[in-house]
Amino acid sequence: MSRKITIGKIARAHGMKGEVKVLPYPLLNAEILPQIPRFYLKTSHNEYKPLEPESVRQAPGEGFLFKFKEIKDRDAAEALHDKVLYVEVEDLPPREEDEYYVFELVGLKALLPDGKELGTVKGLMPVGPYELLEIKTPERKTIYIPMIHEIIKEINLEKGILYLDPPEDLLEIQGYEVKSNAN
Incomplete structure (x- = not known):
């Protein structure tokens, strides 16, 4: 089926x-x-x-x-x-390389470069020249991440993981406390 x-x-x-x-x-x-x-x-x-x-x-x-x-x-x-x-x-029409349907992204775990989980993808918002990923953190905060190659490093649908490398200030201005592994 x-x-x-x-x-x-x-x-x-x-x-x-x-x-x-x-x-x-x-x-x-x-x-x-x-x-x-x-x-x-x-x-x-x-x-x-x-x-x-x-x-x-x-x-x-x-x-x-x-x-x-x-x-x-x-x-x-x-x-x-x-x-x-x-x-x-x-x-559904075939996707181009590096294209994804929104429903495929929803539910992916968003991981930071240090392996820490930022949260889970909840949706995508179009905002002009690019889209914003809506990510719900474990603390139930919502973080918005631009869907651009400089930040989104890899999307692995099989593993259910989205690897990203956002600038720290992007997270901080949204109220997400960036903690280093040295703490």
Whole structure:
């Protein structure tokens, strides 16, 4: 059985011909939604109903407007209000080298150069030219680290580890006490 992940939610019906507005979850790279060939609705504990996109376009504001082949009219579209959409990981577009899906990063342990665990990756925030990793420390503080090659040294999905080397002042200005191993 292939692995399915949640990708977004059907917010509401749109128009009279069965279109629905889909809001992607922030844990997925939203721009890939139009490239996905098949979505799924969970019908029971471990059963899913496939939905094949007939058309997709950017929605006014946020999200996308999808017309699924299986949804013929507004009534059928309204019945999907607030339903979660799933996708098979295998149906996601291939990544470029050194590219990652956000859901792959969430949960990774972030390690500093001395081997100390900074915390666990909780998400990614776009902030202009780059993204910020949101890392929750064991003390339950949130630290934001720029997702740039100068700081992110290695991402090892198999080991579940993200190796980083941030400047000490970046951590200190966010209230994280940098302790040396000499203490």
